Amino acid sequence: MLHPRIESLDRDDMKALQARKLAALGERLAASPEWCDHFAKVGMHPRDLAAADGLANAPTLEKSDLRARYPFPMLTVDVSRVTRFFATSGTTGLPVLFGFTHKDLHQLLAVQVARQLYCIGVRPGERAYQGYGYGLWIGGPAHDLGLQELGVTCFPVGPGRAELVVQWLRDQAWDAATLSPLFLAHLIRVARERGIDPKKDWVLRNAIIGGQSVSRAFREQLEAEMPAGFRAYNTYGTTESGGPNVGTSCPYSHGRDEMHLINEDTVITEILDPETFKPVGPGEVGEIVVSTLDKEASPVVRWRTRDLVRISGKPYDCECGRRGMPTIGRIIGRSDDMLKVRGVLVFPSQVEDVIAATPGTVKEAWQIYVDTVDGSPTSMTVAIECDAGYDGAPSNLADAVARSLASRLGLKVPIECHPQGTLPRYEAKARRVLVKEQP
Amino acid sequence: MLHPRIESLDRDDMKALQARKLAALGERLAASPEWCDHFAKVGMHPRDLAAADGLANAPTLEKSDLRARYPFPMLTVDVSRVTRFFATSGTTGLPVLFGFTHKDLHQLLAVQVARQLYCIGVRPGERAYQGYGYGLWIGGPAHDLGLQELGVTCFPVGPGRAELVVQWLRDQAWDAATLSPLFLAHLIRVARERGIDPKKDWVLRNAIIGGQSVSRAFREQLEAEMPAGFRAYNTYGTTESGGPNVGTSCPYSHGRDEMHLINEDTVITEILDPETFKPVGPGEVGEIVVSTLDKEASPVVRWRTRDLVRISGKPYDCECGRRGMPTIGRIIGRSDDMLKVRGVLVFPSQVEDVIAATPGTVKEAWQIYVDTVDGSPTSMTVAIECDAGYDGAPSNLADAVARSLASRLGLKVPIECHPQGTLPRYEAKARRVLVKEQP
Known part of the structure; x- marks a missing residue:
């Protein structure tokens, strides 16, 4: 642990630390008319964050706000005190800006990321390939800061330039990498095409992978093609939480396909039922909602990430010694897409x-039909297509899908099996x- | 001036400061076997840099070395002490890496760039659009560091996203910009297409433009389309000199289309005849050769930039108060391309x-033919094409080009005028x- 005094706190001590910081946060937000207005919408004042149930009752924050x-938006310092801005991607409109003071960058984000890197096993003096993007997106700059804080030599290539990267992975003997899992898979492919064997020619020992969620099977396949002992550790964070600073696997949670909420002393992560906003329990799925405790410039309180995750069945007291930094699974979807x-x-x-x-089955053609009462789904049906070359009866195919779905979801779902070419195709987003509304 | 005690030194005091630092540099390089070998090629030792003619006799350094x-290459600290590497573009092979220690980045480069920004008129508390690229290229990261050092709020958009940038230039009221001149021209075009009038809707006051050399006419045209008082200041630097840290216009030198060698206390810039390596005098053209005085990780001594520049006719004692920071013109070509x-x-x-x-004339079709003796050009002829629609005699066109060339070069050059379509065309680089070798 890079910060054992914090990382090994038990859950009660962690909660006490969070409570103190929440009270201080409330004091700071009280100076902002925007934040006071925001809390007033639910009949609260920012100083109410000092109460035991203050955070639990506070209003959530989302993109529309x-x-x-x-x-x-919601900037708590004058713009002139902001060192730099980062932004969300802006795929659904203008990017939303989040400010970072000098302290936010160098005393907060740098330390958060360094802790994550140390957690997966990166050590001072090592050499790291930084493969996340730069510019307004926080991924690359945050990892530059974290690597610098930890004393790791950074090769800030960013994404792309795969031919160069596969050669330098060999010639410069890079120990660690921060990049998206799909780009790592691409690098392995390009290396083989150029006669470089990652298993023998590279010494890469650790990768911190994020930006998208991939299955354990995918990661294990990556790891099998890499040097002995190599591990690709899942990571998770968002611009709104202040960077790639929410979840990171340790060597133990990695084996369980889980991540620690590794910066709980500076970012509170609630896992909430997306409808009731009540906390879900161990083993249950909820939406990640984050609050920044120390961030000066663009704090968030109860930011709805829309990302859904299952809390570990045994979230505390990991074998690694992190007792009060709970573990979660990997991101399993967006609450926008979820059906109940x-x-x-x-x-x-x-x-x-x-x-x-x-x-x-025909991979690209399928639908879910939902019956609803007052907008809430009451039942669902899945429609699939039977490939023209399938040599069994359509009802057999429907049974096979139904069995797998029941086992996966714990829910019996009727399957309609249609001939190939009869269900809708989508050119862009499906x-x-x-x-099917009730009449 | 951000650092008046340094920036207002007269030439003799500046040279004395450089001499002290050269001696210290020689001591440091003496610890490196690579650097000792390099100096030994000309019968010298790095410690000879302490002599009055030490630098003038030192070996030049180029990409092949x-x-x-x-x-x-030529790294003077262990790789583990390097915070991050930057690289040349690698258009002619693998990129060459240059290391930067924490001190190189935060106590040297950040201060060099902040000084340049202050020189053109950027002030703490302002808002700056950072439009240079990120990753291995030093342009973007160096300006991030400089803006941070000066206390300017950075919007690190990088190049591209023009539609977003033209809107934010208005809505976020950016005061300053660091970007390539061609991208600035592009932004003005895109703004007009979207109904945004840069002259009225933007408040941009200063741009620090570099990455390519543009004529005074081009800059003046840009400035005419921008808010009253806006200036686009030329800047120059290279990865090898440690960043965009060699030349910057001040408000006075800007009017003369010149730049100060603004960091002469940390980067010595010699302007040398590319054949004799002797310094050229005021008003003459030579190649920029740089030596880094304070850089810890990847110093250079007499790095040949291949960039050619004319020293000002009156290089010292600028009206801005910079007495010993000489002025040079804009980059006028590459020594690789030069003919004598x-x-x-x-x-x-x-x-x-x-x-x-x-x-x-036909713009894309022309050639220079050179007669040589022992590889040195003795005479030149220029071949042009006469556009099929030209309504005069080809000899008149040849005369017109000959007159303009004589006035531009101070050299009478014979012109051959050919019919349209008869000279070579080039798909890529012409x-x-x-x-024409002598037989």
Whole structure:
């Protein structure tokens, strides 16, 4: 542990530390008319964060709140005190800006990322390939800061330039890498094409992978093609939480396909039911909601990430010694996409996984039909297509998918099996869930 | 001036400061076997830099010296002490890496760039759009550091995203910009297309433009389309000199289309005849050769930039108060491309300028033919094409080009005028200079 006095706190001591910082945060936000207005919407004042149930009752924050305050939303310092801004990607509109003071960058973010790097096993004096993007996106700059803080030599290549990277991985003997998992897979492919064997020619020992969630099977396949002992550790964070600073696997949680909420002393992560906003329990799925405790310039309180995750069945007291830094699974979907059918949460991505894994289906053609009462789904049906070359009866294919879905979801779902070419195709983003309203 | 005690030194005091630092540099380099070998090639030792003529006799350094020492050439600290590497672009092979220690980045580069920004008029508390690229290229990261050092709020967008940038220039009221001149021209165009008038809707006051050399006419045209008082200041630097840290215009030198060698206390810039390596005098053209005085990790001594520049006719004692920071013109070409004909330096770019400015020529089709003796050009001829639509005699067109060239170069050059479509065309890089060897 880079910071054992913090990282090994038990859950109660961690909660006490968070409570003190929440009270201080409330004091700071009280100076901001914007933040006071925001809390007033639910009849609260920022200073109420000092109460035991203050955070639990505080209003959530989402993109629409920020868009309404363009161009510098909810900033708690004057713009001139901001060292630099980062922004969300802006795929659904203008990017939303988040400010960072000098302290936010160098005393907070740098330390958060250094802790994550140390947690996966990166050590001072090592050489790291930095493969996340730069510019307004926080990924690359945050890892530059973390590597610098930890005393690791950074090769800030960013994404792309794969041919150069595979050669330098060999010639410069890079120990660690920060990059997206798909780009790591691409590097392995390019290396082989150029006659470089990652297993023998590289010494890469650790990768901190993020930006997208990949399955354990995918990671294990990557690891099998890499030098002995290499591990690709999942990481998770968002611009709104202040960077790639929320979750990171340790060597123990990695084996369970889980991550520690590694910076709980500076970023509170609640896992909440996306409808009731009540905390979910161990083993249950909820939405990640983050609050920044120490950030000066663009703090958030209860920012709705829309990312869904399952809390570990045994979230505390990891073998690594991190007692009060709970563990979560990998990100399993977006709450925007989630269905709740007869009390069971269903993600289209789960349905897609099952259909893709069943021989005889047409991979790109499938739908979920939902019956609703007052907008809430009451039942669902899945429609698939039977590949023209499938040599069994369509009903057999439907049974096979139904069995796998039942086992995956714990829910019996009727399957309609149609001839190939009869379900809708989508040129861009597919609309997988179609609603049949009750008349 | 951000550092008046240094920036206002007279030339003699500046040279004394450089001499002290050269002696210290020699001591440091003496610890490196690579550097000792390099100096030994000309019968010298790094400690000879302490002599009055030490630098003038030291060996020059070029890309081939570094490529021969792949992957970490001439590094004077252990790789583990390097915070991050930057690299040359690698257009002619693998990029060459240059290391920066924590001190190189934060106590040297950050201060050098902050000084440049202050010189053009950027002030603490302002908002700056950072439009240079990131990753291994030093442009973006160096300006991030400089803006941070000066206390300017950085919007690190990088190049691209023009539609977003033109809107934010208005809505976020950016005061300053660091970017390439061609991208600034592009932004103005995009703004007009979107109904944004840079003159009225933006408040941008200063731009620090570099990455490519543009004419005074081009800059003045840019400035005319921008808010009143806006200035686009030329800047110059290279990865090898430790960043964008060599030349910057002040408000006075800007008017003369010149730049100060603004960091002469940390980067010595010699302007040398590319053949004799002797210094050229005021008003003369030579190659920029740089030596880093304070850089810890990848110092250079007499790095040949291949960039050619004219020293000001009156290089010292600028009206801005910078007495010993000499002024140079803008970069006028590469020494690789330079011709010396009957004692006159000729750059293909000058010939191109003249042809492009003469009505009736075909812009893309022209050649320079050179007669040589023992590899040295003795005479040159320029071949042009006469546009099929030109309504005068080809000899008139040839005369017009000859007159303009004579006035531009101070050299009488015979012109051959050919019919349209008869000279070579080039799909990629043109070979404008063709040699006729003596038999």
